[in-house]
Amino acid sequence: MDNRQAIQQSIREQGDKIRKLKAEKAAKTEVDEEVAKLLDLKAQLGDEPTPKTVLKTPKGTRDYSPKQMAIREGVFKVIVDCFKRHGAETIDTPVFELKETLTGKYGEDSKLIYDLQDQGGELLSLRYDLTVPFARYVAMNKIAKIKRYHIAKVYRRDNPAMTRGRYREFYQCDFDIAGQYDPMIPDAECIKIVYEILDNLKLGNFVIKVNHRLILDGLFEVCGVPKDKFRTVCSSVDKLDKTFWEDVRGEMIDDKGLDPISADKIGEYVQLNGNDCEGGHRVLAITLVRFDMSLARGLDYYTGVIYEAVLEGAELVKSNSKSKEQIGVGSVAGGGRYDGLVGMFAAKGKKVPCVGVSIGIERLFSIMEAKMERGNQEVRTVETEVLVASAQPNMLEERLRLCKELWDAGIKAEISYKANPKMLDQYQYAEKAVIPFLAVIGEQELKDGVVTLRDTKTREETPVPRADLVSTIKQKCCSNSI
Amino acid sequence: MDNRQAIQQSIREQGDKIRKLKAEKAAKTEVDEEVAKLLDLKAQLGDEPTPKTVLKTPKGTRDYSPKQMAIREGVFKVIVDCFKRHGAETIDTPVFELKETLTGKYGEDSKLIYDLQDQGGELLSLRYDLTVPFARYVAMNKIAKIKRYHIAKVYRRDNPAMTRGRYREFYQCDFDIAGQYDPMIPDAECIKIVYEILDNLKLGNFVIKVNHRLILDGLFEVCGVPKDKFRTVCSSVDKLDKTFWEDVRGEMIDDKGLDPISADKIGEYVQLNGNDCEGGHRVLAITLVRFDMSLARGLDYYTGVIYEAVLEGAELVKSNSKSKEQIGVGSVAGGGRYDGLVGMFAAKGKKVPCVGVSIGIERLFSIMEAKMERGNQEVRTVETEVLVASAQPNMLEERLRLCKELWDAGIKAEISYKANPKMLDQYQYAEKAVIPFLAVIGEQELKDGVVTLRDTKTREETPVPRADLVSTIKQKCCSNSI
DSSP states (O other): OHHHHHHHHHHHHHHHHHHHHHHTTOOHHHHHHHHHHHHHHHHHHSSSOOOSSOOOOOTTOOOBOHHHHHHHHHHHHHHHHHHHHTTOEEOBOOSEEEHHHHTTSSGGGGGGOOBBOOOSSOOEEEOSOSHHHHHHHHHHTTOSOEEEEEEEEEEOOOOOBGGGTBOSEEEEEEEEEESOOSTTHHHHHHHHHHHHHHHHHTOSOEEEEEEEHHHHHHHHHHTTOOGGGHHHHHHHHGGGGTSOHHHHHHIIIIITOOOHHHHHHHHHHHHHSSSSOBOOBTTTTBTTEEEOTTOOOSOTTOOSEEEEEEESSOOEEOTTOSSOOEEOOOEEEEEEEOSSHHHHHSTTOOOOOEEEEEEEHHHHHHHHHHHHHHHTOOOOOOOOOEEEEOSSTTOHHHHHHHHHHHHHTTOOEEEOSSSSOOHHHHHHHHHHTTOOEEEEOOHHHHHHTEEEEEETTTOOEEEEEGGGHHHHHHHHHHHTTO | OHHHHHHHHHHHHHHHHHHHHHHTTOOHHHHHHHHHHHHHHHHHHSSSOOOSSOOOOOTTOOOBOHHHHHHHHHHHHHHHHHHHHTTOEEOBOOSEEEHHHHTTSSGGGGGGOOBBOOOSSOOEEEOSOSHHHHHHHHHHTTOSOEEEEEEEEEEOOOOOBGGGTBOSEEEEEEEEEESOOSTTHHHHHHHHHHHHHHHHHTOSOEEEEEEEHHHHHHHHHHTTOOGGGHHHHHHHHGGGGTSOHHHHHHIIIIITOOOHHHHHHHHHHHHHSSSSOBOOBTTTTBTTEEEOTTOOOSOTTOOSEEEEEEESSOOEEOTTOSSOOEEOOOEEEEEEEOSSHHHHHSTTOOOOOEEEEEEEHHHHHHHHHHHHHHHTOOOOOOOOOEEEEOSSTTOHHHHHHHHHHHHHTTOOEEEOSSSSOOHHHHHHHHHHTTOOEEEEOOHHHHHHTEEEEEETTTOOEEEEEGGGHHHHHHHHHHHTTO
8 A cells, every 4th residue: 555655645746746837837748748647657556547548749849739830831931931032942851861871970969869770671860960961962962062951850869848949859941052162152141041031030139159160179279179179179168058167167177088277278268259259241241240259069060160040038047057047048040161071971082062051940939939929919720711601401512512613713712511500600610710701602692693702800791693703702812911 | 712703793793783774764762772782792892992871862762852842842832722722720740659659550551660769768650651640639639620731751661662652751741630520521522632632733534432441341241251350351452453363362361361252252342343333422523533342441540431542544563463564553642531540549538530631742743753854844943033143353242232132122132152253154054043134233333323134035134223123123023923
């Protein structure tokens, strides 16, 4: 009985935890995870029916509801429009690659790669970003120049923090320019793209931090870092936006064996910079670009300019902070130049210089969703223009026939799936789904060769000759700009 | 040396194989796979430089080039427009699910599920279709009714046949209606949707085969099949579109232990039907629906009406055929009613009836690509409207400035990434990428406050006041309907 009492105690505690989360309006995914734990506990008692399957998505992943999808598609549209405005074409690559394709490209982050089980075939891993597959594509197809965008999911077995938009499965929106060109022209366009997208999304103030890998390397050399530790020290410096200098210093000295004198010298540089030396990118007249020596970017493959865009104002607490210091939501876009990556794949090591940028869309979604929630904004999840309706019995065939006419004319139309639906139910459905018009038919309408067109908002009803119905709806919906 | 000679012999044979494939204009992916094998063999000799990585995508997967993407997006547009026309909203689910979510849903096909490596977390599998995740979503969110579409990649560790559009990673475009409605109304809409999409894609004649799981079950009972063998016999019958009756009969008797008398009775039924009993779906006036008793659908979860659309005319050879019998390209869409699936997930087994359809897009792509190739059709992969150009040196900043004006006005514009590009190169680039206009600036244009607008096709040049450039381009591009 002791064990049973312990479980009952755990159930009570877990119940409290869930109620607290709900009171705090925690993310649904988080609540669901805790509910699953509660159900597990209850199942251990054995006197509750066990659910057949734990109903959850894998850790660090989430479903998108129709409403979230509507928001997501809106954000994607802004991004794709921008990429197309800059003349990019698009490609797609598989979700998994040969494991060896990804090996040796990500430095310390390689441990976060998801591997597939060896089921008697090739050794495969889920893609970690879209940049390495892009470099593989360029090398494999012997492409000398390409400007492409790619929007797709990538996978990282990282510690998820879903309320802050950090997932294990998430979208990247990448724009890259490959080819031998004159210095800094494609680089400037990438920064301009980040600017345009964040400006168009209207999520508040942001700043684009810029640095250069060669400057960082020079800094490390001056500070007395041995050459073979450049990359690993770089990946420590990269953590400065999430943790405090003391921790980064500790990691460099304790874990990576750096001389404390070198570490302190690095500290002087990276802490002095960042806030005061504002400058504009002259040619493209972007005033929000800031040179920042603490910007490092974790990945191994960067060789030149690197950049990162940070939204200001959104609240985020540094992971090991005791006092609740408020800092930015973190990076929402980043990228840089990687001139060596394609050469790692090319049979003769032929290099193709590349520069690119990746938009971190999940954080933008999180902010956008919160904004919609706050503003109590209605998001329409369907585009239906007309509900074909009838109040009389035995009109199913006639409703279907009218609906078919509308579909065939390219009009977005729905009907109730009931054989004899009530008129009130149909009105309510149209109002709830914000369908602008109802096309109502009955015995009288059929006899007169008309359809009663009802405006859902004004409730005004007009008889329209059946032959004119399509053109009337097209005209009305067009003027309503649906 | 014997071993060395054996390898050299293999290299010669492999070389012949590749040359033969190239002569036959085999798919690039197939050739690449064989080239990779050749390089492996050469590496074994040790006197050739080994490429650093085998440059290929995993077996059964492929990259999409910009041209293929343009075709793919065209096909998606037709499909999404149709789904939206029928009032569907969209959702998204993760690429992988808990392994237990997929367990016990696919019958004999379960062996084709891709598992992820157990890396100290949950046991995960790549989704096998979009239907089971949809059922999990409906149960998890306690949804009583929803009409949704979902376009995403699914994964099957099947034997790929890429020239016939059979991949291990491929897209499904699903439309499903969940909810308690009057009989056959949502079912009819699904068939109508298949009809509309195939009709709009204009890929030639097609037929939609329809059957019902309960009729099949009745048939099996009449033929003396024991109840516990219904599903496994069903999955044998499903192979009839790919292999011959004799093989299906053999599988039923030898592998599944069916009484030969029962098998022969089944054979009478499924072979008698299929071609003669044409009928139209009365209400939606689709004349291409055909009742077909040999249609079985492999998956376990169907409970009612099932259907499959087959394109006619496209050549395909049955897998074990000795004489080259010509049959259809195979199923390009399929689906049916599955009233029990959501209940498998719901804690109290609460059922939500569902009916849906899935469009098999890869085969449609293959046919579309072949059609484009044959017709020698140009596919535009970028949407750029204007190339900002100059022949004079030191005009980079001015070009960037003008480009920025166009971008900020929403016009799709590009510039050369060279500091001092040649005019001829810029003309040729515009012609090759089918960019309709060039906006040319030089000292004189700057002094006069104009831009020379050049029509790429007619080569006509007009000076346009700088202030009117945006409106002039918008008007011209609109009238060209770009």
